[in-house]
Amino acid sequence: MKKILFLLYISTAVFTAGCGDSYKHVHDDITGPVQSVKLKPATSVAEGNTEQLSVTVYPSMTPDKRVTWSSSDDSLVTVDQRGIITGVADGTATVRATSINGGLTADCVVTVLDMPVAVTGVYLNNSTLNLAVGGSSQLDAGFTPLSPGPTNQGLTWSSSNTTVADVNGTGLVHALSIGSAVITVTTSDGGYSAICVVTVLLVSPPSAPDPAxxxxxxxxxxxxxxxxxxxxxxxxxxxxxxxxxxxxxxxxxxxxxxxxxxxxxxxxxxxxxxxxxxxxxxxxxxxxxxxTPVLLSGVNAVYTLPGPITFNMKSLSEGLFPIGVDDSESYQINHKYWIGETEVTFQLWDAVRTWAISHGYTLPNSGAGSGQLPVVSVNVRDAMVWCNALTEYYNANNGANPDLDPVYYTNAAYSTPLRASTNLDPVVSPPAGSEDNPYIKASVNGNLNMALCTAKGFRLPTSMEWELAARWRGNDAVNTVPGYSNPYYTKGNSASGAVSSNNGDIATVAWFTDNSGGSVHNPGGRVTNSLGLKDMCGNVNEWCFDVPSSNWDSRVTRGGNFNSFMNGTSPLQIGYQFFNYKKQLYSYLGFRLVRNE
Known part of the structure; x- marks a missing residue:
């Protein structure tokens, strides 16, 4: 599990002070409207326990730092208007601080645990401070373990010489007179401590800038x-x-x-x-x-969400390629796109779904899985709505990077993204803008054709986009279809990445009935294909966007799963298309992301 440091913030004006031979004082001329609000991204609390959340409002000397507090689910976590959260029952809820000035928000995902997580250490963001008399500076304390954060995040602060410098209950240090003092923070759980040596001088350098x-x-x-x-x-x-x-x-x-x-x-x-x-x-x-540095127009891109949670996507260029189990037909894709290195993991699914529900989305199916296992038991409607949510969640956390447009919409002018999925029975001719027939953002209004999509947000692959990614071999000519070169394409009667026709080496590239033990596996346990994609065949089936012409109540699925057999024509073959019912939940069916370049 990746570990994340949780920093403590305060809701009053905060200033990070100098270290070494540096010193500073509080500027009192930095004013203006609220520009941003920050909370630590996540925390955990045991049932019945409380924690004080601290919010930081920028710019640091804006006159009105008031915020209101809310919880996405009071049955799991409550929060009062002082920012004190209380764990009510096992589960996860999002606590939000909203600035009264400007309505800007910050979220903290709160996990309520049966068993408390013990503190194993604490440290401060500065080990030394130089302050001018009358100045102040905020000390931030970080806990270990990093993720999940300790259940009891209580701290006490003390000064060795309160005539030189004192400290309040949130780590704000005030310089009172010339001299030195040692500020100590001590954890309530375990009694771990860290110190900062404060030197008080007559003059000061500038304050620390806002984050880059x-x-x-x-x-x-x-x-x-x-x-x-x-x-x-x-x-x-x-x-x-x-x-x-x-x-x-x-x-x-x-x-x-x-x-x-x-x-x-x-x-x-x-x-x-x-x-x-x-x-x-x-x-x-x-x-x-x-x-996170990324290669935007090449082979690989990495996306980072709060946590941090990361996922990789691989770039593919347009081209003509063979299709079908017997490679007897061909298909032309005329756009570049990115495809997920793995199926969407439960960790990623759950984090985005939690954010989405707290931001007005309806996703009735919670999915099944844990950690890095692929999420399953989500229908194709859930997957499309979740892709829109991922796009908006990414936009909310992408810093100065360009925002991405959602793909699926309920109206022809593309102003209202699709934000709700259901388990209702499908109809033969679903109305335009519904969950089974959403508008697809394009250069003209009212588009329902994915081939005309201009949005760069996350979405499901078309069946042909999936097959191109599964077949791609680059300059490797082993087990490829005659008549194509640079790139070469794997034969349609093989699994993705296989080096022998008819899946003689299926066990090395896919989890299926002979080697899976009857269960889903974490990505990466089998050999990747030439593009670096994992589990394109086997492990779990993958939803695609296409509706089969003869099965209006279904959508295409690809790749086979951990229970698939390799006897004759099989879902494990990259040229094989199957379908599953739109509203149904399957324990062997997940999905993989794509997005336009």
Missing amino acids: NVTAGNRQIVLNWTAEPGADSYEVWFGTVYNSSSASQSGGVITGITHTITGLTNGTVYYVWLKSKNATGTSGFSSVAWG
């Missing part, structure tokens, strides 16, 4: 930020760990408000902190920002 905006590119991330009053230069620090103490500096002293960090690894999450500087000294670290 991050735009990801190929092996790089591009940063820009808002100028900090009183600062004439900046430092940029980055690393792959959600902890500034292990960060490295990039670029030395930077006089502008932009910077590019290059030479990074695509698919790796990089965390970034800023410092402000002037002739009097250097501020402490800003709050964290992050981004």
Whole structure:
């Protein structure tokens, strides 16, 4: 499980102060309307226990920092107007803080647990602070384990010399007189502690800037930020760990408000902190920002959601390729697109579904699975609505990256995304804009044809998009259809990635009845195909968007599953199309994402 550091925030004006020989004071001239609201992304609490959530409002000196609090499900988690949450029953709910000024929101996913998660350690974002007399600075404490966060996140703060510097119950340090003091934070659970040495001086450098905006590119991330009053230069620090103490500096002293960090690894999450500087000294670290370098027009792209939860997609170009089990026909795709490296995992499904329900979506089926297992027991309507939700969730968390348009809509002008699925019986001729016949965003209004789609949001693949991805072999000519080259295409009577015709090596590339043990498996246990896609055949069947002409109550499915047999013509063969009922839930059927490039 990936681990995530949860930082504690406060709802009053916060300032991150300097370290080493630096020092600072609070600017009292940074005002303006609310620009953003932040909460830690997730926490856990035991049934009957409480926790104080702290919200940070930017800019730091905006006059009105008031927020209202709400819970997506009071039967699981309640929250009062002070931000104190209470675990009511096992489950997950989203707690939201909404600024009264501007209506901006921040969410924290709260998991209520039967068994408490114990604290194993604590640390501070700064180990030293230099402050001017009368100045203040916020210390942020981080817990381990990182994910899920400890159940009891109670802290006590103390100062070794309250005549020099004191600290309140949320870690806000006030400089009172010249001298030194040690600020100590101690966990309520386990008594773990961390310290920060505070030196109080007569003058101060600038405050820490607000977090950087991050735009990801190929092996790089591009940063820009808002100028900090009183600062004439900046430092940029980055690393792959959600902890500034292990960060490295990039670029030395930077006089502008932009910077590019290059030479990074695509698919790796990089965390970034800023410092402000002037002739009097250097501020402490800003709050964290992050981004994941991606190859936008090549082979691979990595998407990062809060958690962080990541998923990979592979790029495919247009082309003519063979189709069918006997390769007797061909099909032309005229657009580039991305396809998921794996089937959608339960972890990704559940995180997005939780967010979606708290944002007005209706997804009645919770799905089955856990962790990195593919989600199953979702119907094709759930999958399409969830794809829209993933698009909107990504947009809400993509920083400075361009937003993606949802694909499926209920109206011909594409202003209302499809946000509800049902288990109702399908009808022969579903009305346009319904869950079984949604409008597909295109350059003209009223489009119902996926081939004309112009939206770049996440969606289900068409059956032909799935088959192209399953067949693609690049420059590998082994077990391929004659008459095609660069790229070559796997024979239709084989499983995806197989090197022998009629699936002589099926067991190496797919989970099926002979080797699965009758159950679904985590992705990656079999050999990937040439594109790097996992489990295109076997493990779980995958929904496609197409409606079979003779089966109006169904949609096409592909790939076979862990119970499929390889006897003659089989769903495990990449040229084989099957179908399943639109409203039904199947324990062997999930889905894989695509999106237009």
